[in-house]
Amino acid sequence: MAGRGAGSMRVGHGYDLHRLEPMPPEGRGRALALGGVRLEHPRGWGVVAHSDGDALYHAATDAILGALALPDIGQLFPDTDPRHDAEDSSVYVLEASRRAREAGWVVEGMDCTVILERPRIGPVKDAMRANLARLLGVRVERVNVKGKSHEGVDAVGEGRAVEVHVVALLAREGGA
Ligand code: MG
Numbered sequence: 001m002a003g004r005g006a007g008s009m010r011v012g013h014g015y016d017l018h019r020l021e022p023m024p025p026e027g028r029g030r031a032l033a034l035g036g037v038r039l040e041h042p043r044g045w046g047v048v049a050h051s052d053g054d055a056l057y058h059a060a061t062d063a064i065l066g067a068l069a070l071p072d073i074g075q076l077f078p079d080t081d082p083r084h085d086a087e088d089s090s091v092y093v094l095e096a097s098r099r100a101r102e103a104g105w106v107v108e109g110m111d112c113t114v115i116l117e118r119p120r121i122g123p124v125k126d127a128m129r130a131n132l133a134r135l136l137g138v139r140v141e142r143v144n145v146k147g148k149s150h151e152g153v154d155a156v157g158e159g160r161a162v163e164v165h166v167v168a169l170l171a172r173e174g175g176a
Pocket of ligand 1: 053
């Protein structure tokens with residue numbers, strides 16, 4: 001930590017959950033995507049959301065905004081605003097990243113946990129990491145994505161929801 005004085009780091013936590021439902025007309029599902037990667041749900045279900053429903057991008061956005069002590073994603077991009085209907089959620093990550101840079105911070109590290117019963121995200125974790133790293137403008141080594149099962153219990157375990165936790169560490173730009 002040489003060269004880093006007091007106040008040179010910030011930590012933020014982001015959390016998101018979206019319901020999973022059949023696609024219309026039976027349900028309100030939209031195509032399921034996480035970290036910008038399209039996933040095929042075994043029952044053909046999709047995510048219920050106002051935007052495109054990318055819970056990983058939403059939690060990543062809130063982790064960065066949280067570290068900056070800024071208003072959260074729901075305040076910056078209200079779901080009552082029709083402009084955000086089916087919006088590509090990479091826009092939110094880019095905006096949080098832009099605000100961080102503008103305030104003199106860079107993402108030092110980001111660790112993400114995706115809790116999804118099915119499908120398993122193992123085969124596409126690296127694609128999710130690469131997408132996040134690109135949006136954040138950092139090397140992929142600074143971003144991690146883990147997949148977890150909810151062991152069949154509760155709504156997440158029953159495949160009726162997807163849940164994501166993200167922790168982000170920001171450092172002063174140009175710090176040693
Ligand atoms: Mg969300």
